[in-house]
Amino acid sequence: MRVFTTMIYREMKRFIRSKARVIGSLINPVIWLVLFGKGWAGAFNFPGASMIFGGVDYMTYLVPGIVAMTVFNMSFIQGITIIWDKQFGFIKEILVAPASRGEAILGRITGGAIMAMIQGVIILALSFFIASGLKLSGVLPALALSFLVGLAVAGMGVAIAMRMSSMEGFQMIMTMIMLPMTFLSGAFYPVKTMPEWMQWLAKVNPLTYAVDGSRYYLAGVSPAFSLRTDWTVLTGLALLFMGIAVVEFRKATID
Amino acid sequence: MEYAVEVENLVKKYGDFTAVRGISFRVRRGEIFAFLGPNGAGKTTTVHVLTTLLKPNGGTAFVAGHDVVREPMEVRRRIGIVFQDPSLDRELTAYENMYIHGRIYGYSGEGLRKKIERLLKFVELWEFKDRPVKFFSGGMQRRLEIARSLLHEPEILFLDEPTIGLDPQTRAHIWEYIRAMKEEQDMTIFLTTHYMDEAEQLADRIAIMDYGRIIAEGTADELKKLVGNDVIYLRMEEPEEGVKCLNADFIRGCKVMPDGRVRLDVQNAGEAVPKLFELAQEKGVRILEVTYHRPTLNDVFLHLTGREIRDEGGEQSTARMIMRARMRRR
Ligand SMILES: Nc1ncnc2c1ncn2[C@@H]1O[C@H](COP(=O)(O)OP(=O)(O)OP(=O)(O)O)[C@@H](O)[C@H]1O
Ligand SMILES: [Mg+2]
Numbered sequence: 001m002r003v004f005t006t007m008i009y010r011e012m013k014r015f016i017r018s019k020a021r022v023i024g025s026l027i028n029p030v031i032w033l034v035l036f037g038k039g040w041a042g043a044f045n046f047p048g049a050s051m052i053f054g055g056v057d058y059m060t061y062l063v064p065g066i067v068a069m070t071v072f073n074m075s076f077i078q079g080i081t082i083i084w085d086k087q088f089g090f091i092k093e094i095l096v097a098p099a100s101r102g103e104a105i106l107g108r109i110t111g112g113a114i115m116a117m118i119q120g121v122i123i124l125a126l127s128f129f130i131a132s133g134l135k136l137s138g139v140l141p142a143l144a145l146s147f148l149v150g151l152a153v154a155g156m157g158v159a160i161a162m163r164m165s166s167m168e169g170f171q172m173i174m175t176m177i178m179l180p181m182t183f184l185s186g187a188f189y190p191v192k193t194m195p196e197w198m199q200w201l202a203k204v205n206p207l208t209y210a211v212d213g214s215r216y217y218l219a220g221v222s223p224a225f226s227l228r229t230d231w232t233v234l235t236g237l238a239l240l241f242m243g244i245a246v247v248e249f250r251k252a253t254i255d
Numbered sequence: 256m257e258y259a260v261e262v263e264n265l266v267k268k269y270g271d272f273t274a275v276r277g278i279s280f281r282v283r284r285g286e287i288f289a290f291l292g293p294n295g296a297g298k299t300t301t302v303h304v305l306t307t308l309l310k311p312n313g314g315t316a317f318v319a320g321h322d323v324v325r326e327p328m329e330v331r332r333r334i335g336i337v338f339q340d341p342s343l344d345r346e347l348t349a350y351e352n353m354y355i356h357g358r359i360y361g362y363s364g365e366g367l368r369k370k371i372e373r374l375l376k377f378v379e380l381w382e383f384k385d386r387p388v389k390f391f392s393g394g395m396q397r398r399l400e401i402a403r404s405l406l407h408e409p410e411i412l413f414l415d416e417p418t419i420g421l422d423p424q425t426r427a428h429i430w431e432y433i434r435a436m437k438e439e440q441d442m443t444i445f446l447t448t449h450y451m452d453e454a455e456q457l458a459d460r461i462a463i464m465d466y467g468r469i470i471a472e473g474t475a476d477e478l479k480k481l482v483g484n485d486v487i488y489l490r491m492e493e494p495e496e497g498v499k500c501l502n503a504d505f506i507r508g509c510k511v512m513p514d515g516r517v518r519l520d521v522q523n524a525g526e527a528v529p530k531l532f533e534l535a536q537e538k539g540v541r542i543l544e545v546t547y548h549r550p551t552l553n554d555v556f557l558h559l560t561g562r563e564i565r566d567e568g569g570e571q572s573t574a575r576m577i578m579r580a581r582m583r584r585r
Contacts, residue, residue, distance in 0.1 A: 006358040014346045017387065089342035096306055097359045098331035104359075254308050 003099040007107025008114065011078070015115045022119065025077075029070040029123045033130060036188075037062045052190065054221030060133035064215040065187025067127065068146050071113075071120035072185075072207050073178060075150035078112025079157020079245075080173070083164055092254055105249040109158060109242055113150030120146050124218075138217030145217075148234035149210035155241030162248040185211045191224055209233045259284050259319060259411050259443035260305060266313035267300050274300040276467035277314065282411075282445055282460075287437055289454040290447040291552060292464035293564045298447035299339050301464075302415045305445070306336050319410050335409030337400045339416045339447075345389040349380055349399050352388060353406060360407035374402040378432060394425035401432060411443045412436070418453060430456055449564055451552040463556060470559050475552065482550040482558045484508070485524035489517045489531070492541035501534055516544075524548075 015022060041058040044050075053061035085091040094104050120143065128134055160173065184198060185207035191199055202208045213230035216223045223230065260282035267275040275297045282288040290298045303309040305318050307327035316323045319333040343352050350371060357367040375381040378398035388396060397417065404412060417433070418426040434457065437444055448454050454461045455475045462472040471478055484507055500509035500517060505527055508520035521527040524547035535542050556564050 002361065002363075003359055006355055009358070010344065010347070010351075010355055013351055014344070017346050085344075088345055089338065089340050090344045092308070092338055092342045093344075093356065094359075095308055096331060096334075096336055098328055099359050253310075254303065 001103075003097075003103045004107035004110070007104055008111035011108065011111025011115055015118075025074060026070075026119060026122060028073070029066050029119075030126065032069070033062070033066050033123070033127060037066070037130070052193075054190070054215070054219070056133045056219050056221060057131075059131040060219045061215070061221065062188065063124070063127040063131045063134060064142060064218045065185065065211045067120050067124045067142070067218075068149060068207060068210040068214055069182050069185070069187050070123045071116045071146040071150045072153055072182070072210070074116035074119050075113045075154040076157045076178060078116055079109060079154035080161045080170070082108065082158050083161040083167060083170070086161070086165075087167065091252070095252060095254065101250050101252070102246040105158060105245055106242060109151060109154040109245060112154040112157075113147055116150045116154070117143060117147050120150075133220075134218050135220060138214070138219075142214035142217040145210045145213045145230065145234060148231075148238045149206055151238040152206050152234065152241045155238065155243075155245040158245040159241060159248050162245070162252060181205050181207055184208070186224070187211050206234060206237045257284060258282060258317075259286075260288075260445060261317040262301075262305070262314070263316075264314035265301065265304065265311055265316055267297070267304055267309060268312045274467055275304070275311075278464070278467070278469045279314075280462050280469060280472060282443060284443055285437075285441050286459040287433070287444040287446060287457050289458035289461045290445075290464050291449065291451065291454040291461050291556075291564070292447075293449055293556075293562075295466075296449075296464040297467040298449075298464055299415055302336070302339075302413050302445070302447060306334055306413055307331055333410045334413060335404035335407065335411075336413040337397070337404050337415060337417055339419065341396060341400070343388045343396060343400060343403075346387060348385050348387055349375060349391070350384040352399065353403055356403045356406050362407070370406060374405055375399075377405075377435075378402040394421050394428075397421060397425075397429060398432070401429065405436065405440075408440070409442070411445060414444060414446045416447055416449070418448075418450065426450075426453070433457055451556075451564060455552060461552070463552070463559065465556075465560055471555065478552060478555045479550045482520075482554050484520035484522065485527075485547060485549055486554055487519040487521060487524050487527060487531070488512070488544075488546040489519065489542055490515070490544040491517065491535070492543050501531065501538070501540075503530065503534055505530060 037059050044052070044058040050056055094101070124139065184202045184205050186202060187207070191202045191208060194202060209225065209230040212223050212225055213227055215221045216227060258281045262281070263279050264277045265275055265279070266273065266277050278301065290301065292298055300309065304311045305316055305323060307323050307330050310324060318330045321329040323330050344355070347355070353371040353375065354367065357363070357371065362370065372381065375384055378401055380395060380398055380402065383391070383395065388399065391399065401417070414433070418429050421429070430453070433444065436442055446457060458475070460472065460474055461478060462469045463478065464470070471481060500511065501519070505521055506519050507522065510518045512518055528545060528547065532542060553564055556562070
């Protein structure tokens with residue numbers, strides 16, 4: 001356990017150290033929430049509009065999506081920045097230590113997911129001032145779902161980064177993975193009115209299930225999948241990606 | 256167990272390139288052993304195999320009595336390493352880097368705090384303990400890495416080019432730490448370097464490595480005996496062809512260097528220099544500059560390979576015992 005907790009401690013220290021970056025990364029979801037959200041909330045302010053969004057106003061509909069997106073983005077970045085550990089050599093410190101590599105990397109992933117969650121909590125707290133229909137009772141289960149997606153995606157980030165040799169592909173991966181997954185998650189609009197092929201892609205996107213479940217808990221919108229499906233899929237994906245990350249990290253060597 | 260490191264026929268390939276071509280050597284407990292060799296000799300590769308980070312393609316290696324392939328965990332428990340390239344977390348402070356290392360190696364609480372304080376004071380970084388490492392100079396980072404590698408009291412410490420790229424003062428400083436470490440803790444130290452002075456200053460025994468092979472091994476004195484001679488460098492004024500290499504029975508070897516100087520191997524430079532001036536006078540050659548020195552490890556390398564160890568720093572001249580005599584005829 002000591003290596004696991006030490007890696008979480010490290011993520012925490014790095015997180016605190018990079019206040020500017022943390023605040024900077026909160027700007028993105030705030031822009032979505034305020035500018036995008038308020039803009040469309042005005043447009044969808046006609047009678048019957050709430051029918052499109054499962055019976056709630058657009059702002060309330062949007063918030064769970066933005067919170068999940070925040071955790072999703074942040075934990076992916078937390079995971080993939082293990083490439084900096086490769087680049088700056090810290091990874092050698094771990095590889096040469098008499099400690100379980102699996103435990104070390106799970107600590108790294110968990111730490112990343114926790115730091116991403118903290119940012120999600122900040123966004124959610126702000127949202128209560130902007131959106132009127134949010135349910136306080138739904139906060140904990142919604143965050144738990146976000147945490148699962150955070151674990152899955154941080155694991156995915158690590159697994160990808162372990163196969164990258166430089167930061168070169170970083171920008172491309174961000175655009176190729178993050179942006180489509182965000183739009184295909186139902187965070188901004190319902191999955192069920194998407195074209196068939198997009199719905200199909202949405203279903204293989206872990207973020208979709210986090211958005212779906214937390215939208216039920218926070219806004220009371222009835223889920224597109226069953227809650228049981230949301231929890232099962234996210235738990236499964238978290239385990240799967242963490243497993244892949246462990247395997248990749250165990251066989252890591254230096255070159 | 257008498258040996259800290261025992262290596263037999265070790266081979267390491269990268270694809271179809273063989274970086275380490277079957278080396279064998281032993282490091283005794285408590286000694287400082289140096290791998291001296293030019294860039295690309297295979298020093299780092301060997302260190303990475305010995306520290307369980309790379310799997311060898313052939314041969315065996317035992318570190319602290321354990322096989323690096325079959326018992327990597329046992330080896331890792333007993334070694335410390337300062338890598339050639341940085342391995343600190345640049346975002347964290349010196350203290351946090353030490354703390355995380357301590358935790359990973361199973362230390363905690365007040366004991367860990369005291370150890371960190373002692374070591375950071377040892378490398379004179381205590382006053383910078385709360386500064387993020389990214390603001391540290393190269394020398395400070397190196398010192399921190401040394402402190403970190405000592406935290407878990409390893410039996411065997413690997414230092415891969417501990418002073419590469421540092422200024423002479425910092426290098427001398429780090430040498431002091433290394434000597435102090437050895438004295439205080441009776442640790443075995445395995446050092447790699449391409450600085451001859453470093454090997455000579457620190458190591459009890461030296462293995463000279465070139466193109467993946469160990470080409471000589473012994474104490475600095477033993478190695479120098481391989482050359483056997485003192486070396487004199489002469490610069491002469493417009494020497495005519497034929498007199499470039501002076502001929503006399505006390506001259507054992509003569510070679511014209513690319514820079515135009517003439518290199519002479521003699522038994523005893525002190526006696527030979529006056530004779531050389533006589534000889535030059537006879538032949539009507541003006542000697543402009545005489546340099547002589549006892550054989551250095553560079554001469555040993557030159558003797559064995561016909562090449563020099565490329566020395567990037569300017570420290571060569573400070574390391575050598577150089578006698579200069581500038582003679583000018585009016
Ligand atoms: N990952 C790698 N893939 C392919 N070749 C490599 C790799 N690492 C090292 N080499 C090659 O193996 C040889 C030995 O390299 P190594 O780093 O062990 O040398 P070294 O003695 O430490 O040199 P230096 O003084 O430059 O550190 C070199 O020719 C180098 O180019
Ligand atoms: Mg090297």
